[in-house]
Amino acid sequence: MSPVQTDVLVIGCGIAGASAALRLAQDTQRQVTLVTRTAELEESNSRYAQGGIVTLGEDDSPDLIVKDVLAAGAGLSLPSAAQILAEEGPELVKEIIIETAGGTFDHTPQGELAFGREAAHSRPRILHVGDATGKAIIQALIAALQKRPNVRIVPSATAVDLITFSHHARDPLTVYEPITCHGAYLFERAQRTVHRYLARATVLATGGLGRIYRHTTNPQGARGDGLAMAFRAGARVINAEYVQFHPTALAIADGEGFLISEAVRGEGGRLLTPDGRHFMAEYAPEWGDLAPRDIVARAIHHEMVEHGYPHVLLDIRSALSPDRIQERFPTIYARCLDLGVDITRQPIPVVPAAHYFCGGVWTDDWGRTTIQNLYAVGEVACTGVHGANRLASTSLLEGLVWGDRAARDIIARGPVPIAKAETVPIWEEEGLEEEADPALIWRDMRTIQHTMWHYVGLVRSGRRLARALRDLNHLKEEIDGFYRSTKLNDSLIGLRHSIQAALIVAEAAQHNRVSRGCHYRDDTKGTAPI
Numbered sequence: 001m002s003p004v005q006t007d008v009l010v011i012g013c014g015i016a017g018a019s020a021a022l023r024l025a026q027d028t029q030r031q032v033t034l035v036t037r038t039a040e041l042e043e044s045n046s047r048y049a050q051g052g053i054v055t056l057g058e059d060d061s062p063d064l065i066v067k068d069v070l071a072a073g074a075g076l077s078l079p080s081a082a083q084i085l086a087e088e089g090p091e092l093v094k095e096i097i098i099e100t101a102g103g104t105f106d107h108t109p110q111g112e113l114a115f116g117r118e119a120a121h122s123r124p125r126i127l128h129v130g131d132a133t134g135k136a137i138i139q140a141l142i143a144a145l146q147k148r149p150n151v152r153i154v155p156s157a158t159a160v161d162l163i164t165f166s167h168h169a170r171d172p173l174t175v176y177e178p179i180t181c182h183g184a185y186l187f188e189r190a191q192r193t194v195h196r197y198l199a200r201a202t203v204l205a206t207g208g209l210g211r212i213y214r215h216t217t218n219p220q221g222a223r224g225d226g227l228a229m230a231f232r233a234g235a236r237v238i239n240a241e242y243v244q245f246h247p248t249a250l251a252i253a254d255g256e257g258f259l260i261s262e263a264v265r266g267e268g269g270r271l272l273t274p275d276g277r278h279f280m281a282e283y284a285p286e287w288g289d290l291a292p293r294d295i296v297a298r299a300i301h302h303e304m305v306e307h308g309y310p311h312v313l314l315d316i317r318s319a320l321s322p323d324r325i326q327e328r329f330p331t332i333y334a335r336c337l338d339l340g341v342d343i344t345r346q347p348i349p350v351v352p353a354a355h356y357f358c359g360g361v362w363t364d365d366w367g368r369t370t371i372q373n374l375y376a377v378g379e380v381a382c383t384g385v386h387g388a389n390r391l392a393s394t395s396l397l398e399g400l401v402w403g404d405r406a407a408r409d410i411i412a413r414g415p416v417p418i419a420k421a422e423t424v425p426i427w428e429e430e431g432l433e434e435e436a437d438p439a440l441i442w443r444d445m446r447t448i449q450h451t452m453w454h455y456v457g458l459v460r461s462g463r464r465l466a467r468a469l470r471d472l473n474h475l476k477e478e479i480d481g482f483y484r485s486t487k488l489n490d491s492l493i494g495l496r497h498s499i500q501a502a503l504i505v506a507e508a509a510q511h512n513r514v515s516r517g518c519h520y521r522d523d524t525k526g527t528a529p530i
C-alpha cells in the first residue's frame with residue numbers, strides 16, 4: 001500500500017501537538033497531519049489539567065516567573081529556557097488560546113482575569129477555568145483545528161516507531177549520514193494494520209509516562225510512547241530520573257489517582273495526619289503547606305511509612321466556606337461527593353502519585369532533537385525548563401510555547417524533501433496470525449507498574465534500582481519476543497513502549513547518586529547544593 005505523505009506529521013493532540021498544528025496551519029498551502037492514538041481527540045494529559053496555566057499576574061514580571069521556576073527546579077533548570085517560557089508564554093496564552101482558539105478563563109466579579117495562587121509561586125498568576133482548565137483549553141484548540149482545511153486529524157492511530165534512516169532505509173549507505181526522521185509507522189485501529197506516514201518534518205508530542213507507575217494521576221495513554229520511540233531511533237534523552245510525584249492524589253477506592261489540585265492548598269487547604277496533626281511546618285518551615293511538590297510528597301510518604309498511615313488528609317473546610325468550595329472546585333467537589341466524601345464537611349484522604357516527567361527527549365530552544373527533521377514538544381521533551389522539579393502550572397505553558405516554537409522553526413527553514421516511498425520498507429506483518437493475549441499484556445504492564453512504584457519511586461536506593469533493572473531487563477526480553485510473534489494492537493504497542501520507558505528512567509536513576517529535586521536516594525549522603 002502506498003504511504004501517506006504530508007508536509008508535517010504531528011504525533012499527539014494534547015496542548016503541545018495542537019499548538020504546533022495550529023501555527024503550522026496558518027499557511028494554507030502546508031498540509032498538516034495530526035494523529036492521536038485515542039478515538040476521542042481530547043483524551044490526553046492536557047485534558048485533565050486542573051489548576052491552570054501560568055501567565056503574568058498583577059505586580060508580576062517575567063523575571064519573577066523565572067526566579068520561581070529556577071527555585072523549584074533545584075539548580076537544574078536551564079535559565080535561558082525559563083526566560084523563554086516567562087517572556088513568550090503570557091503573550092501566547094493571549095494570542096493562541098484566547099484570540100485564535102476563542103478560549104476563556106475565569107474572571108473576577110469586576111470583570112478582570114482572575115489569578116490563582118499555587119505552591120511555590122511568589123505571585124497569584126494562574127489562569128484557570130474552575131478546576132477543569134485543561135479540558136477548556138484543549139476543547140478550544142481542537143475546535144479551532146477542526147476548522148482548518150489543511151489539517152487532517154487522524155484518531156485511533158498509534159505510532160509504533162519513527163521512520164529513521166539508517167534504521168529503516170533500504171540503502172545500506174545511509175548509515176554514514178546523520179540520523180534523519182522521515183515520519184512514522186502508524187497502527188490504524190480501524191484497518192488493524194500499520195501504515196507508513198512520510199513527512200518533511202515530524203513533531204513528537206506524545207506526552208508523559210505516569211502510567212508506568214502503579215499509582216499515578218495520569219490517564220491510560222501516558223505510557224512513555226514517544227520517549228521510547230525517540231530513544232530507539234537514537235535521540236538523546238536527558239534527566240530521565242526526574243519523575244515528579246504529585247503529593248495529593250485521591251485515596252478512595254474507585255477514585256484512585258484522581259488529582260486533588262495544588263490550588264486546594266493554594267486556597268488555604270492544610271495537610272493533616274489522620275489523627276489531626278498538621279505536619280508540613282516540620283518539613284518546610286518557610287513554605288508550610290505550600291512547599292514545592294517533591295518536599296510535600298516526601299513529607300507525606302515519610303509520615304505514612306513512619307506511622308503506618310494508609311493516607312493523610314487535606315482539609316479545605318477551615319479555609320473556605322461551603323459555597324466557595326463548590327464554586328472554586330466544582331469538579332473535585334462533585335467527584336469526591338460521588339465517592340462518598342463531602343469536602344465541604346470532611347477532609348479529603350490523599351496520597352502521592354506519579355504525575356509528571358521532567359526529563360525527556362533533549363531539545364534546543366526551538367524543539368529540535370538530535371535527530372534531523374524530528375522535533376519534540378511538551379511533556380515528552382526536555383527543554384530544561386523544569387530541571388529537577390517542575391513548578392506547578394508551567395507544563396501547559398511549556399507545551400504551548402515549544403509547540404509554537406517548533407512550528408515557527410519548521411516554517412522558517414522552508415520545505416525539505418520528502419522520502420521516496422520506495423526507499424522506506426513497508427511494515428512486515430506476514431506470518432503473524434496469533435492474537436495478543438490480553439491477560440499477558442495486563443500482567444506484564446502490572447509488573448512494570450509495581451516494579452517502578454516500589455523500586456524507582458519516591459525514595460530510591462542503589463539496591464532497589466539494581467533489582468528494578470534486573471527485573472525490567474528480563475521482562476523486556478519476554479515482551480520483545482511476544483511483540484515479534486503476535487499481531488499488533490494498541491495495548492501491545494504500549495507495553496513495548498512502556499518497558500522501554502521504564503528502563504530509561506530506572507537506568508538514569510541508578511546512574512545518578514545525587515539526590516536533587518524529585519530524584520531522591522536514601523543511600524547516598526547529602527543533597528545537591530541549590
Ligand SMILES: Cc1cc2nc3c(=O)[nH]c(=O)nc-3n(C[C@H](O)[C@H](O)[C@H](O)COP(=O)(O)OP(=O)(O)OC[C@H]3O[C@@H](n4cnc5c(N)ncnc54)[C@H](O)[C@@H]3O)c2cc1C
Nearest residue numbers: 012013014016045046049051052159207378379393395396
Ligand atoms: C491530572 C493532571 C493535572 C494536571 N494539572 C496541570 C495544571 O493544572 N497545569 C499544568 O501546567 N499542567 C498540569 N498537568 C500536566 C499537564 O497536563 C501535562 O504535562 C501536559 O498537558 C502535557 O501536554 P502534552 O501535549 O505534552 O501531552 P498530552 O496532553 O498528554 O498529549 C499527548 C498526546 O499524544 C497522544 N499519543 C500518545 N502516545 C501516542 C502514540 N503512540 N501514537 C499516537 N498518539 C499518541 C495522546 O493520545 C495525546 O493526544 C496535569 C497533569 C495531570 C495528569
